[in-house]
Amino acid sequence: MDRREFIEKGVLAAVGTTLLGACASDRQAKSNTQTDPAKMKQDMASHSFDSLEEKVSLLGYGCMRWPMIDDGKGGQIPDQEAVNDLIDKALVCGINLFDTSPMYNGGLSEKATAAALSRHPRSSYYLSTKLSNFGPENASREASMRMYENSFRQLQTDYIDFYFLHSIGSRIEDFQTRYIDNGMLDFLVEQRRIGKIRHLGFSFHGNKKNFDYFMSLHEKYHWDMVLIQMNYVDWKYATLNNKNATNAEYLYGTLSSMGIPVLIMEPLLGGRLAKIPEPLVHKLQERDPRRSVASWAFRFCASHPGVLSVLSGMTYMEHLEDNLSNFAPLEPLTVEDVDFLQDIAKIMMEYPVVPCNDCKYCIPCPYGIDIPGIFNHYNKCVNEGSIEPDSQDPAYRKARRRFLSGYDASVDPLRQADKCIHCGQCIEKCPQEIDIPHELSRIDHYAETLRRESGL
Ligand code: SF4
Ligand code: SF4
Incomplete structure (x- = not known):
C-alpha cells in the first residue's frame, strides 16, 4: 500500500474526512490566535491511554534540550528558573507528558525536570524516562540497576508512567548485553507488574530487520508503546541518509497494524525541519502564510491516528508557544497537505546536508571536537x-x-x-x-x- 493509499484508507477511515479533508478556506477561517491558557488546556489535542486517569497530551515535552547556563566552574547546568517557567507554562496550557533520560543535558535533565514538576501535584503530569545503559561500563546488572533506581530519586517519584529501553535497534548484540544477559528486561517486566513502571516500551533506531525482531518479542514482553523517529523527511527517506535506518512509514504502519501506540521523537529532525532551505520556506509560506515552518512538521506527525504523543524539545518560550498554537487545537493536515510535504521532502533530499539532528550523543569527543x-x-x-x-x-x-x-x-x-x-x-x-x-x-x-x- 503506498502512503497516499495508506492515509486515505487508514487516517481518513479513522478520523473521518472532516479532519484531514478540511479545505484551504476552512483552514483560513480557523486561524489559531488563542492565548488564554485555560482555553488552550481545554483545546489541547489528547488521547486516552490504557487505564490512565487523564488523557495524554498529543504534544509531549522532550526534556533533552533545556536551556543551559554556566555553573561558575567552567561547566554548564540547566537554567532552573527558565525550566520552571517553561514547565509551568506547559502544564497550565495542557501539556502533561514530560520525557527525559539519565543522559540528557549531560545527565542533569531528570533532576532539573523534577525540580520544576515537583512544584505541581504528581497527578497533574506523566513522567517518561529511559534505561540509558549505553557502553560496557553501564550495561552490567549492577550499573543498570543503579541507573534505574537513581531515576526514581532524581525524578522524586515512586512510580514512572512510561519507561523505555533506550535506543535499541542498531545492533541486536547490544540489546542482548544491555537487557537480556543481565536480566534487566525480565526485571523491568516485573516492575511493571507491581506498578513501579506503569508502561514499558522501547525507543528505536535501526534497520527493518531489527525492528521486525523486536516486534516478534511483543508476544513475550508486551510492548505498551514504542518511541520512533518520525517526520515528513524520514517518512520515506530515512534509509537514503542511513542505510541502517528504517523509513518511518514502515515503523508507524507496523505499529499501527499491531495496535501498539506510537510516540514520536525527532518530529523536527533536531531542528533541521525548522531551518529548511530558503526556496522551500517560500513554498510553505505560499501555501499557508499563517504557519511557521516548524508547524508543518509537527502537524504531519500529529495528524496520524495511533500517535499517542509527539515529543518536542522546546528550549525557549517561543518554541513552546509556537507548538501550543499547533496543538491547542490541532488542525490536522489534509491528504493534499501530506502530498505537498512529501514533495518538499523529496526536494530536500537533494541538498547535501549532514543528517545530524543535534542529539549530542557523540560528545564529548576526547579531542574536544565540537x-x-x-x-x-x-x-x-x-x-x-x-x-x-x-x-x-x-x-x-x-x-x-x-x-x-x-x-x-x-x-x-x-x-x-x-x-x-x-x-x-x-x-x-x-x-x-x-x-x-x-x-x-x-x-x-x-x-x-x-x-x-x-x-x-
Ligand atoms: S553526529 Fe552527534 S549530534 Fe549529530 S546525530 Fe550523530 S550523535 Fe547526534
Ligand atoms: S577525534 Fe574525530 S573521530 Fe575521534 S572522537 Fe573526536 S570527532 Fe570522532
Whole structure:
C-alpha cells in the first residue's frame, strides 16, 4: 500500500474526512490566535491511554534540550528558573507528558525536570524516562540497576508512567548485553507488574530487520508503546541518509497494524525541519502564510491516528508557544497537505546536508571536537545557499566569506574539523550512524579550499 493509499484508507477511515479533508478556506477561517491558557488546556489535542486517569497530551515535552547556563566552574547546568517557567507554562496550557533520560543535558535533565514538576501535584503530569545503559561500563546488572533506581530519586517519584529501553535497534548484540544477559528486561517486566513502571516500551533506531525482531518479542514482553523517529523527511527517506535506518512509514504502519501506540521523537529532525532551505520556506509560506515552518512538521506527525504523543524539545518560550498554537487545537493536515510535504521532502533530499539532528550523543569527543556545532554550521550554510559548488558562480565569493566567518564565530577554532584525529570513537555513539570522521574531513577539506582561495 503506498502512503497516499495508506492515509486515505487508514487516517481518513479513522478520523473521518472532516479532519484531514478540511479545505484551504476552512483552514483560513480557523486561524489559531488563542492565548488564554485555560482555553488552550481545554483545546489541547489528547488521547486516552490504557487505564490512565487523564488523557495524554498529543504534544509531549522532550526534556533533552533545556536551556543551559554556566555553573561558575567552567561547566554548564540547566537554567532552573527558565525550566520552571517553561514547565509551568506547559502544564497550565495542557501539556502533561514530560520525557527525559539519565543522559540528557549531560545527565542533569531528570533532576532539573523534577525540580520544576515537583512544584505541581504528581497527578497533574506523566513522567517518561529511559534505561540509558549505553557502553560496557553501564550495561552490567549492577550499573543498570543503579541507573534505574537513581531515576526514581532524581525524578522524586515512586512510580514512572512510561519507561523505555533506550535506543535499541542498531545492533541486536547490544540489546542482548544491555537487557537480556543481565536480566534487566525480565526485571523491568516485573516492575511493571507491581506498578513501579506503569508502561514499558522501547525507543528505536535501526534497520527493518531489527525492528521486525523486536516486534516478534511483543508476544513475550508486551510492548505498551514504542518511541520512533518520525517526520515528513524520514517518512520515506530515512534509509537514503542511513542505510541502517528504517523509513518511518514502515515503523508507524507496523505499529499501527499491531495496535501498539506510537510516540514520536525527532518530529523536527533536531531542528533541521525548522531551518529548511530558503526556496522551500517560500513554498510553505505560499501555501499557508499563517504557519511557521516548524508547524508543518509537527502537524504531519500529529495528524496520524495511533500517535499517542509527539515529543518536542522546546528550549525557549517561543518554541513552546509556537507548538501550543499547533496543538491547542490541532488542525490536522489534509491528504493534499501530506502530498505537498512529501514533495518538499523529496526536494530536500537533494541538498547535501549532514543528517545530524543535534542529539549530542557523540560528545564529548576526547579531542574536544565540537561535532554537532560543525555540522550545524555546515547545514545552515547549505540551507541558506552559502555552499556554492561552482567557483565560477558570481555568488561564490560572498558565500565563501559567509561560510568562513560564520565557521569561526560559531565553532571555536580549537574545536574545528581539522583537529579531528580520526580515532573513530564517536562513530558508534551516533544513532543516525553518520560516518562522523568522514563528514568532518569533507567539511575540513571544503573549509581549507575556501581559506586557500581567500589567501587566509
Ligand atoms: S573521530 Fe574525530 S570527532 Fe570522532 S572522537 Fe575521534 S577525534 Fe573526536
Ligand atoms: S553526529 Fe550523530 S550523535 Fe552527534 S549530534 Fe549529530 S546525530 Fe547526534
